[in-house]
Amino acid sequence: MKLKQLSVFLENQPGRLTLPCDVLARAGINILTLSLADTENFGILRLIVEEWEKAQKALTAAGMAVKTTEVVAIKVPDRPGGLAGILHTVEKGGINIDYMYAFTTRRGKDSILILRFDKVDDAIEILKKSGIGIVDRISLFRSVAD
Amino acid sequence: MKTKTAGDRRAQAVSAPDFMPLKKLRALQTKRLRATVARAYGSVRAFRERMDSMRVKPADIRDIGDIRRLPFTEKADLLKTYPFGLFASPMSDVVRLHASSGTTGKPIVVGYTARDMEVWKNVIMRTLAAAGMHRGDILQNAYGYGLFTGGLGLHYGAEALGATVIPISGGNTERQVMVLCDFKVTAICCTPSYFIHLMEQAGKMGVDMKKLPLRVGVFGAEPWTEEMRAFIEAGAGIKAFDIYGLTEIIGPGVAAECPEHCGLHVFEDFFYPEIIDPRTGKSLPDGEEGELVLSTLQKEAIPMLRYRTHDITVILPEPCRCGRTIRRIRRISRRSDDMFIIRGVNVYPSQIEAALLKVEETLPHYLIVLSREKGLDQVEVRVEVTGNVFSDRISEMETLRGRISRSIEHVTGLRMNVRLVEPQTIERSQGKAKRVLDLRNAKPGAKP
Numbered sequence: 001m002k003l004k005q006l007s008v009f010l011e012n013q014p015g016r017l018t019l020p021c022d023v024l025a026r027a028g029i030n031i032l033t034l035s036l037a038d039t040e041n042f043g044i045l046r047l048i049v050e051e052w053e054k055a056q057k058a059l060t061a062a063g064m065a066v067k068t069t070e071v072v073a074i075k076v077p078d079r080p081g082g083l084a085g086i087l088h089t090v091e092k093g094g095i096n097i098d099y100m101y102a103f104t105t106r107r108g109k110d111s112i113l114i115l116r117f118d119k120v121d122d123a124i125e126i127l128k129k130s131g132i133g134i135v136d137r138i139s140l141f142r143s144v145a146d
Numbered sequence: 147m148k149t150k151t152a153g154d155r156r157a158q159a160v161s162a163p164d165f166m167p168l169k170k171l172r173a174l175q176t177k178r179l180r181a182t183v184a185r186a187y188g189s190v191r192a193f194r195e196r197m198d199s200m201r202v203k204p205a206d207i208r209d210i211g212d213i214r215r216l217p218f219t220e221k222a223d224l225l226k227t228y229p230f231g232l233f234a235s236p237m238s239d240v241v242r243l244h245a246s247s248g249t250t251g252k253p254i255v256v257g258y259t260a261r262d263m264e265v266w267k268n269v270i271m272r273t274l275a276a277a278g279m280h281r282g283d284i285l286q287n288a289y290g291y292g293l294f295t296g297g298l299g300l301h302y303g304a305e306a307l308g309a310t311v312i313p314i315s316g317g318n319t320e321r322q323v324m325v326l327c328d329f330k331v332t333a334i335c336c337t338p339s340y341f342i343h344l345m346e347q348a349g350k351m352g353v354d355m356k357k358l359p360l361r362v363g364v365f366g367a368e369p370w371t372e373e374m375r376a377f378i379e380a381g382a383g384i385k386a387f388d389i390y391g392l393t394e395i396i397g398p399g400v401a402a403e404c405p406e407h408c409g410l411h412v413f414e415d416f417f418y419p420e421i422i423d424p425r426t427g428k429s430l431p432d433g434e435e436g437e438l439v440l441s442t443l444q445k446e447a448i449p450m451l452r453y454r455t456h457d458i459t460v461i462l463p464e465p466c467r468c469g470r471t472i473r474r475i476r477r478i479s480r481r482s483d484d485m486f487i488i489r490g491v492n493v494y495p496s497q498i499e500a501a502l503l504k505v506e507e508t509l510p511h512y513l514i515v516l517s518r519e520k521g522l523d524q525v526e527v528r529v530e531v532t533g534n535v536f537s538d539r540i541s542e543m544e545t546l547r548g549r550i551s552r553s554i555e556h557v558t559g560l561r562m563n564v565r566l567v568e569p570q571t572i573e574r575s576q577g578k579a580k581r582v583l584d585l586r587n588a589k590p591g592a593k594p
Contacts, residue, residue, distance in 0.1 A: 005538070007536070007537075007538035009531045009536045009543075009566070009568060009569075010568065011566075011567055011568050011571070016568070037540050039540060039543075039544070041547070041565055041566060042531075042543065042565075042566050044538060044540060044543070046538060060350075060533070061350070063568075063569055063570040064568065064569065065531045065532055065533050065536040065568065065569050066533060066536070067533065067536050067537065067538055069538045098539055099539075116538070116539075
């Protein structure tokens with residue numbers, strides 16, 4: 001149910017994003033999706049990749065500060081109000097979302113949302129009860145493979 | 147009870163002069179000082195002229211306490227007489243030359259006679275013995291070999307003690323870790339910042355330093371802190387000892403820690419310590435903080451009298467629990483000349499270091515960058531983010547930045563901009579760590 005997300009610390013300077021991408025390219029790792037959060041000072045690159053252990057090893061070996069976090073992927077109906085409905089459920093459950101990012105796949109009509117919760121297990125419980133479609137690892141990566 | 151090995155007994159004999167009765171020590175110092183003054187007065191023109199101008203004759207020095215009547219020697223005196231002007235021995239008696247890495251222009255050059263080399267060996271043996279080393283130890287000597295006194299200074303003393311010396315010198319960190327593992331190294335010496343770099347490299351190579359036979363580290367050539375010692379001892383599973391010295395006096399081996407880790411014992415049968423007020427030059431009693439001034443009592447090639455070290459410390463008046471009679475200086479955390487002044491406040495890099503280490507898990511890789519914006523001094527402290535402290539949440543990273551900033555403000559009283567930088571982006575020193583980058587007088591447009 002839970003997914004591993006890799007985060008990489010970056011300085012907020014031109015060219016900093018290229019290095020981790022080069023490292024992953026050399027290791028033959030495909031990036032499913034990513035998000036970049038930045039402040040005036042620094043940035044945090046968050047990545048979802050299938051072979052996260054291999055990616056983590058490659059990035060660490062290249063001297064980067066890397067962290068793994070458990071996140072949840074859910075399916076969001078691709079129509080107005082699709083996201084709002086989910087957020088209402090989460091809010092009612094008293095669960096805090098640290099951040100999220102979305103992407104669409106080649107197959108299907110739904111968007112996929114990656115969510116980082118403060119209490120991930122409680123969040124999964126609430127999502128399941130409300131019938132919100134959590135995407136497991138296997139179907140997530142299958143959704144992008146042809 | 148553990149029985150003493152032959153190695154232990156030998157180390158004990160080596161340390162015997164450290165325990166000399168005080169009366170005997172003062173008499174020995176007096177005798178040696180008088181001989182040194184006579185030698186310097188007779189053979190070094192610059193020294194003779196200065197004594198004459200102060201109307202002090204060698205015969206006026208009757209007791210070790212009379213040392214206060216002698217003129218000071220400054221680093222500038224060595225530079226002015228570059229390269230050999232302060233030598234008291236003919237070059238045919240000098241068996242070794244060393245030079246210190248001058249930050250600007252010419253280096254300072256020092257020479258050693260065969261007897262000076264024996265003195266050096268002796269104090270290094272006593273340094274290593276005080277750190278618990280003995281025959282049978284395998285020492286990885288990662289101080290630089292060459293003109294720098296560190297490498298060769300430790301080398302001959304360690305051999306004389308009976309240790310097996312690996313003269314690996316500085317650099318090539320990956321190979322250092324391999325040797326550390328494969329050669330069953332039990333002791334290491336290098337700068338403390340280089341050792342931390344080694345610990346990082348070992349971690350990257352999957353080596354658990356705590357599982358190695360390594361048990362002693364003798365670290366010096368740059369100021370370090372108690373927090374750094376705790377970090378090194380916990381991370382590498384060793385006992386870390388501070389060694390102090392300077393090229394102008396002999397190199398490493400002027401003073402060293404005993405297992406009490408409570409100040410460094412000055413080998414005062416060879417190097418006489420005084421503390422002065424750095425502004426007035428007035429002598430201060432034991433227990434008061436000031437600038438350390440050192441006199442060599444048995445050096446032949448360069449008899450150095452009342453050399454101003456610019457190192458700030460205090461002579462600890464209480465006897466040490468280890469029983470050594472030779473006095474201790476508090477470990478040197480700052481120099482009167484590596485201090486920088488920001489907005490009128492004196493700041494030492496060691497204060498920043500202590501502040502960083504107070505913030506849990508922050509590794510001591512940092513750089514202080516000084517700049518000037520619209521006539522105002524700006525300080526930026528760059529700190530490397532490691533896997534331990536890194537979080538995927540922006541808020542936690544900002545909290546970390548705030549904690550570092552508050553810790554620095556707490557120690558220095560100044561608010562400094564803290565910039566988190568990527569791991570391994572601050573240049574690693576193979577020798578002395580460079581902690582301050584001063585761009586205040588750089589040309590506009592110069593890149594930090």
